[in-house]
Amino acid sequence: MKRVTVFGSTGSIGQNTLDLIARAPQDYDVVALTGGRNITQLAADARRLGAQLAVTAHDDLLEDLRAALAGSGVEAAAGQAALIEAAARPADWTMSAIVGAAGLAPGMEALKQGATLALANKESLVTAGPLLMATAARHGARILPVDSEHSAIFQALVGEDIGAVERIIITASGGAFRDWPLERLAAATLAEASSHPNWDMGQRITIDSASMFNKALEVIETREFFGVAPEQIEVILHPESLVHALVGFRDGALMAHVGASDMRHAIGYALHWPERRDLPVARLDLAAIGTLNFRAPDPARYPALRLAREVMQRGGLAGAVFNAAKERALDAFIAGRIGFLDMAGVVEDVLTRMSSESGLIDAEITLDTVAHVDHLARTRADEAMQAKAG
Ligand code: NAD
Numbered sequence: 001m002k003r004v005t006v007f008g009s010t011g012s013i014g015q016n017t018l019d020l021i022a023r024a025p026q027d028y029d030v031v032a033l034t035g036g037r038n039i040t041q042l043a044a045d046a047r048r049l050g051a052q053l054a055v056t057a058h059d060d061l062l063e064d065l066r067a068a069l070a071g072s073g074v075e076a077a078a079g080q081a082a083l084i085e086a087a088a089r090p091a092d093w094t095m096s097a098i099v100g101a102a103g104l105a106p107g108m109e110a111l112k113q114g115a116t117l118a119l120a121n122k123e124s125l126v127t128a129g130p131l132l133m134a135t136a137a138r139h140g141a142r143i144l145p146v147d148s149e150h151s152a153i154f155q156a157l158v159g160e161d162i163g164a165v166e167r168i169i170i171t172a173s174g175g176a177f178r179d180w181p182l183e184r185l186a187a188a189t190l191a192e193a194s195s196h197p198n199w200d201m202g203q204r205i206t207i208d209s210a211s212m213f214n215k216a217l218e219v220i221e222t223r224e225f226f227g228v229a230p231e232q233i234e235v236i237l238h239p240e241s242l243v244h245a246l247v248g249f250r251d252g253a254l255m256a257h258v259g260a261s262d263m264r265h266a267i268g269y270a271l272h273w274p275e276r277r278d279l280p281v282a283r284l285d286l287a288a289i290g291t292l293n294f295r296a297p298d299p300a301r302y303p304a305l306r307l308a309r310e311v312m313q314r315g316g317l318a319g320a321v322f323n324a325a326k327e328r329a330l331d332a333f334i335a336g337r338i339g340f341l342d343m344a345g346v347v348e349d350v351l352t353r354m355s356s357e358s359g360l361i362d363a364e365i366t367l368d369t370v371a372h373v374d375h376l377a378r379t380r381a382d383e384a385m386q387a388k389a390g
């Protein structure tokens with residue numbers, strides 16, 4: 001029996017993870033499930049999978065969760081401290097699938113248990129990559145990537161020497177607006193940005209796919225996870241989303257991972273690693289697919305990719321600034337306060353200002369310094385947006 005905990009179990013990655021677990025319930029002992037405001041889903045999953053504990057991130061929902069779990073034997077808890085406590089409960093495998101910087105602290109705590117952390121929460125690596133990797137090393141814990149591109153890279157590297165890697169190419173679908181004329185983008189609505197051509201994901205990452213902020217985060221994630229130089233990482237547009245990433249070796253060979261656009265591929269690989277087991281994902285019919293397309297991303301359309309390069313060049317806490325400013329700008333776009341194209345401007349503004357504040361982003365990376373610059377970056381983003389509005 002594998003003891004498993006799923007952070008963000010009510011979300012898109014979380015539900016796909018539970019789908020795999022529920023197909024072989026005899027193999028898993030579910031320790032904890034965590035969610036946000038969707039108490040009905042959280043409680044139903046905790047009951048059906050016989051979890052020991054269910055946690056909502058929101059203190060005010062504790063009574064609702066207790067009521068929903070009455071008579072089930074599942075413990076209920078709420079709030080930040082409860083999330084950390086859930087992470088501290090011994091588990092063999094923990095899925096980190098909270099969205100945003102909020103995923104960092106529970107993931108760090110889980111690593112301290114020395115077990116395996118399946119990492120969908122790319123924001124952890126972007127905000128505190130060196131800290132996360134060092135914590136894993138110190139506690140003998142393993143991080144397995146769940147982002148489809150990073151799972152693909154990880155798989156292409158099996159049996160290879162990272163020193164023989166020349167370049168890593170991650171693919172991007174281009175998101176909802178890849179074929180829109182540039183001049184239409186400024187007026188893109190929330191509904192338009194929230195629909196992805198190939199993947200069914202949470203709303204925030206779907207919008208980040210349209211703006212390429214998701215790919216920008218993934219470039220940084222690649223650098224932090226695999227330790228390659230920024231110049232070795234390339235992004236290519238691939239509208240079909242079937243080739244997830246390619247690793248280029250010094251002899252010129254490219255190893256590609258090709259598979260259906262179904263996150264259960266990457267989640268299942270991390271769940272069963274180092275074995276490969278049957279997964280309920282579609283098998284590709286290459287003859288029916290016929291053609292795969294690739295093209296270079298247009299830098300004018302996707303400023304987020306350039307910003308990712310700047311973040312990597314600056315290093316230190318620049319990733320935490322970048323991510324927090326992006327989260328805040330995204331909040332404002334979702335709330336209808338700024339336009340689609342304004343998001344990159346806000347992030348660039350905050351990044352430029354905070355990079356020039358002496359000592360700020362060069363401080364040692366700890367949970368406290370990350371929280372500090374994260375908070376500051378959100379405040380600065382609000383200021384930038386107010387200045388623009390006023
Ligand atoms: P989602 O919005 O569907 O789900 C997020 C989950 O986190 C929910 O359970 C929600 O309740 C919880 N949550 C949200 N804010 C929280 C907070 N402040 N504290 C505690 N819990 C909170 O998101 P998703 O699409 O499943 O993405 C989850 C993570 O996986 C993100 O980091 C995303 O970038 C990454 N990812 C997602 C996909 C995908 O296909 N959806 C693919 C690759 C990577």
Ligand code: MG
Nearest residue numbers: 147148149218
């Ligand atoms: Mg991805």
